[in-house]
Amino acid sequence: MVGPGSASAHTAALANALVAVRRGLPVFPLSRAKQPAVPSPHRTDWPRIPCRGECGRVGHGVYDATLDPDAVRALFAAAPWATGYGIACMRPAHHLIGIDLDVKTGTAGLAAFRALAAGLGFALPATVTVRTPSGGSHLWLTGPPGIHVPNSASRLAPGIDVRGTGGYLAGPGSLTLRGTYRLAPGSPQRPAPVPGALLALLTQPLRRPAPSIGTAWSPRARALVRFVAASRPGERNARLFWAACRAYESGHGEDTAGALIAAAAATGLPRREAAATVYSAGRYGR
Missing domain, CATH: 3.30.2250 (Prim-pol fold)
Structure with missing residues (x-):
């Protein structure tokens, strides 16, 4: 729901975003929490498949960033609660x-x-x-x-x-929960x-530290952690979910969850996303 004053903040954010576009800065809308405002089209997909917009839909955060004014207006129309805009780095x-x-x-x-x-x-x-x-x-x-x-x-x-690459900055004029x-x-x-x-x-x-593997674990649990640690971009989330499901099914889920998350983070998967995947696998496995 759009709260009081949000409509004017949304209008101001769009206007500021279009100014940034004219200066050669690719933008996308942000919520008050400084997060991408357009919902992901893959939020109900299972298992989660990494996508950076290849599906042709909007809702991919920084990968939605564009220099096309009409596309910017369409992004903001899809998120009327947006009160800020992000500027994609290294673009x-x-x-x-x-x-x-x-x-x-x-x-x-x-x-x-x-x-x-x-x-x-x-x-x-x-x-x-x-x-x-x-x-x-x-x-x-x-x-x-x-x-x-x-x-x-x-x-x-x-x-x-x-x-840097794949990151973004809140643009000047963006209104967030903190100001x-x-x-x-x-x-x-x-x-x-x-x-x-x-x-x-x-x-x-x-340089990312290698995840530690408990010496008292079974060979199966150790193999699952190594399986996640060997993930490559484009398969990290799916491999993590599969490994976490197998860990919970075999009774090692609670013991290995931290190492599985660390192994995924060492490959470049955001730790928060890795933790959410392991948590979901735990619910599924149980």
Whole structure:
């Protein structure tokens, strides 16, 4: 249901999204929770099949992002509760890289980023800066095409998150549960190129720890964890669901759930999605 004031917020979000499109930034609608607003067309599919829009329907989050104004209007029409918009990173024309500087207790993202810049020997670029409702900042940088920038949280330093390939940033003017994202006063209109030293650091592949396998488990349980750990993109969720079902059927579900989730996360499947899949398998297996 669209609540009081949501209609005007929705209209403003669409208008801001269309401005972003004119500046070469592919967008899609966001809910107040800063999540993709258009429901997934696969939410009732079982088992879940990874899809990035190949089915031709909308509802694939960041993979819906487009530079077509008519397609943007259609996306917002499909989600009248949307009060913000996401900007897809590492997509033409700007191949945006987002540096999220947090201000949570015990961290100071901007100070950490300055220290990182000093250590790598590059100057902080004057670039588009968006203030977040929590008091942090999003720095927009442009990268070269054809590279992969992994998304990460506190990988560079505490308080510094990175939004790269497959990631997105809430656009300025987006209204969320915590407040509104706004351009910082005096912010440039165009993002600056990412410094070379920083790009070299950003494009290093993530090192994921190998999941631990309990030595007291049966060979069957250990084999299931290894089966999930060997998953490739496009099959991770289905393999995880199958393995978790077999684990619960054999009585090892509760013992191996954590390792199965860790194994799936090590292959790149989001931990929250992996946990939901194992939970569903538990219900099915029981």
